[in-house]
Amino acid sequence: MTLPSEFVIRGGRVVDGSGRAAFAADVIVTDGRIRLAEAGEASGFESVEVDGLVVSPGFIDTHAHADVEPYLEDEQVHAARIVQGVTTEIVGNCGFSPFPVPAGRDEVLGSFLSVVFGPQASTFEEFDGYREGVEAKGLASNVAPLVGHGTLRAGTLGYENRHATPAEIELMRERLERALTAGAFGMSTGLCYTPATYAPPAEVQALAEVVARVGGIYSTHIRNETDLTADSLEEAFQISRATGVPVHISHLKVAGGRHWGTSGEIIAQLEAARAEGVDVTADVYPYTAASTSLHSLLPPWTAQEGIDRLFENLGDEDWRQRVTHDLENGVPGWQNLGTAAGWHNVTIATSVRRPEWEGKAVADLMEPDERPIDAIARVLDTNRGKVVVVIEAMDADDVTAFLTWDHSVVGSDGIPLPGRPHPRLTGTFPRVLRRYRDALGSLEAAVNRMTGASAQRFQIPDRGFVADGLVADLVVLDPDAVSDRSTYAEPWLRPEGIHHVIVGGKPAVWDSELVDGRTGVVLRRGQA
Numbered sequence: 123m124t125l126p127s128e129f130v131i132r133g134g135r136v137v138d139g140s141g142r143a144a145f146a147a148d149v150i151v152t153d154g155r156i157r158l159a160e161a162g163e164a165s166g167f168e169s170v171e172v173d174g175l176v177v178s179p180g181f182i183d184t185h186a187h188a189d190v191e192p193y194l195e196d197e198q199v200h201a202a203r204i205v206q207g208v209t210t211e212i213v214g215n216c217g218f219s220p221f222p223v224p225a226g227r228d229e230v231l232g233s234f235l236s237v238v239f240g241p242q243a244s245t246f247e248e249f250d251g252y253r254e255g256v257e258a259k260g261l262a263s264n265v266a267p268l269v270g271h272g273t274l275r276a277g278t279l280g281y282e283n284r285h286a287t288p289a290e291i292e293l294m295r296e297r298l299e300r301a302l303t304a305g306a307f308g309m310s311t312g313l314c315y316t317p318a319t320y321a322p323p324a325e326v327q328a329l330a331e332v333v334a335r336v337g338g339i340y341s342t343h344i345r346n347e348t349d350l351t352a353d354s355l356e357e358a359f360q361i362s363r364a365t366g367v368p369v370h371i372s373h374l375k376v377a378g379g380r381h382w383g384t385s386g387e388i389i390a391q392l393e394a395a396r397a398e399g400v401d402v403t404a405d406v407y408p409y410t411a412a413s414t415s416l417h418s419l420l421p422p423w424t425a426q427e428g429i430d431r432l433f434e435n436l437g438d439e440d441w442r443q444r445v446t447h448d449l450e451n452g453v454p455g456w457q458n459l460g461t462a463a464g465w466h467n468v469t470i471a472t473s474v475r476r477p478e479w480e481g482k483a484v485a486d487l488m489e490p491d492e493r494p495i496d497a498i499a500r501v502l503d504t505n506r507g508k509v510v511v512v513i514e515a516m517d518a519d520d521v522t523a524f525l526t527w528d529h530s531v532v533g534s535d536g537i538p539l540p541g542r543p544h545p546r547l548t549g550t551f552p553r554v555l556r557r558y559r560d561a562l563g564s565l566e567a568a569v570n571r572m573t574g575a576s577a578q579r580f581q582i583p584d585r586g587f588v589a590d591g592l593v594a595d596l597v598v599l600d601p602d603a604v605s606d607r608s609t610y611a612e613p614w615l616r617p618e619g620i621h622h623v624i625v626g627g628k629p630a631v632w633d634s635e636l637v638d639g640r641t642g643v644v645l646r647r648g649q650a
């Protein structure tokens with residue numbers, strides 16, 4: 123598909139990303155930028171007729187893990203987000219970013235990152251090396267990277283279960299500041315994951331101070347999303363109060379059946395924090411199941427001698443007994459998500475070496491006389507530890523309540539790996555437009571939470587709206603037909619109703635087919 127560098131999208135209704143009512147206008151794309159013309163006014167341009175369709179800003183996924191996805195070289199994975207209309211992804215989430223990784227630390231970081239990024243998990247010393255690397259490989263969507271606290275910590279202390287020394291904190295602060303100055307948008311934490319979970323709040327605060335100073339954002343996958351959700355949110359608020367950093371809660375949820383129905387209390391807590399001046403927002407994905415790595419459901423001490431050591435211990439009966447004790451009885455502060463959800467609700471998503479296990483629950487893989495750890499160990503050992511699971515853990519009404527909170531935006535938390543991934547990777551944005559449009563009030567309101575509001579929150583200039591002079595990241599969609607089709611059983615089914623996707627003025631998806639998988643760039647904070 124080649125279009126000239128100037129063309130007009132004619133006959134559509136513009137949903138401009140601000141939340142205001144749709145209006146008729148022709149959208150001229152010239153030199154990669156937008157110019158609005160009154161309907162029928164623009165002539166002399168090659169035209170794309172879109173009668174009856176909606177022209178919206180490209181969607182911004184505020185919670186993605188596609189940092190090094192181009193290195194995977196998997197066409198299906200590569201197309202999965204752009205065909206939904208996602209033109210920008212905030213990456214580096216949950217503490218996982220492929221930079222800054224000091225020389226000599228790439229092996230430790232490789233095993234830390236490969237769980238989310240896959241075996242192709244490349245690492246980079248600096249932001250610029252990352253940018254050049256992924257751009258050369260070819261990004262479909264733009265990415266706006268955060269610096270992962272897990273990466274900073276593993277790159278400085280490895281997997282040691284202790285507090286960082288003042289000198290180590292200083293080193294992390296320097297590396298963070300360098301990446302932020304080069305263009306990273308902020309910092310993320312994944313405080314339930316090893317080795318980040320060994321960090322006390324003071325360490326995170328010392329880093330958040332640097333983020334606040336440069337004007338970035340702090341995105342946090344909080345320490346505990348089951349029994350201690352309120353305490354964990356308070357930890358995030360406290361870091362914002364102490365440093366002034368804007369705080370963004372990743373994939374806001376309450377997980378585990380005994381907490382269902384508590385979204386009202388959580389939202390009241392968020393509102394109270396806002397009322398006293400904490401600048402807090404959140405992202406939400408429109409599903410009741412979570413997804414993460416299988417080994418992260420084990421007690422935190424299992425990784426304290428490194429992730430490779432964890433996998434060496436899998437066959438040790440004493441180790442299995444200790445794990446079983448902690449899975450059954452808990453460890454103070456630890457969220458114990460697998461037990462909270464129930465092992466019949468934990469389903470294998472990616473098991474490259476035994477694909478027949480994909481779609482099966484841990485409980486289904488247990489022989490009659492086995493404990494959960496016996497099945498878990500078998501799956502981990504067979505796959506050298508690289509196993510992603512889907513965990514049915516949330517209440518549908520809570521999801522709706524969080525998604526419709528005034529200060530929520532949409533984020534998929536998709537993990538771009540082959541196998542049978544959580545369908546949020548391929549369906550999040552059309553699903554919100556289809557199933558949550560009424561709850562959100564209107565199509566315009568739904569689009570706002572995946573475009574304009576997201577661009578403002580993450581300070582992405584020149585994107586997120588259809589307005590004169592902004593970058594032409596655009597989606598042409600059918601408001602009546604738009605829908606997700608991906609399911610847990612068939613996660614690769616593409617959505618319906620997303621006709622064209624344009625990134626930087628270039629067609630990436632045309633007539634619902636990927637036509638150019640290299641239209642994206644790495645965005646830099648403060649730079650258009």
Ligand SMILES: [Zn+2]
Pocket residue numbers: 215216312343372373
């Ligand atoms: Zn997360």
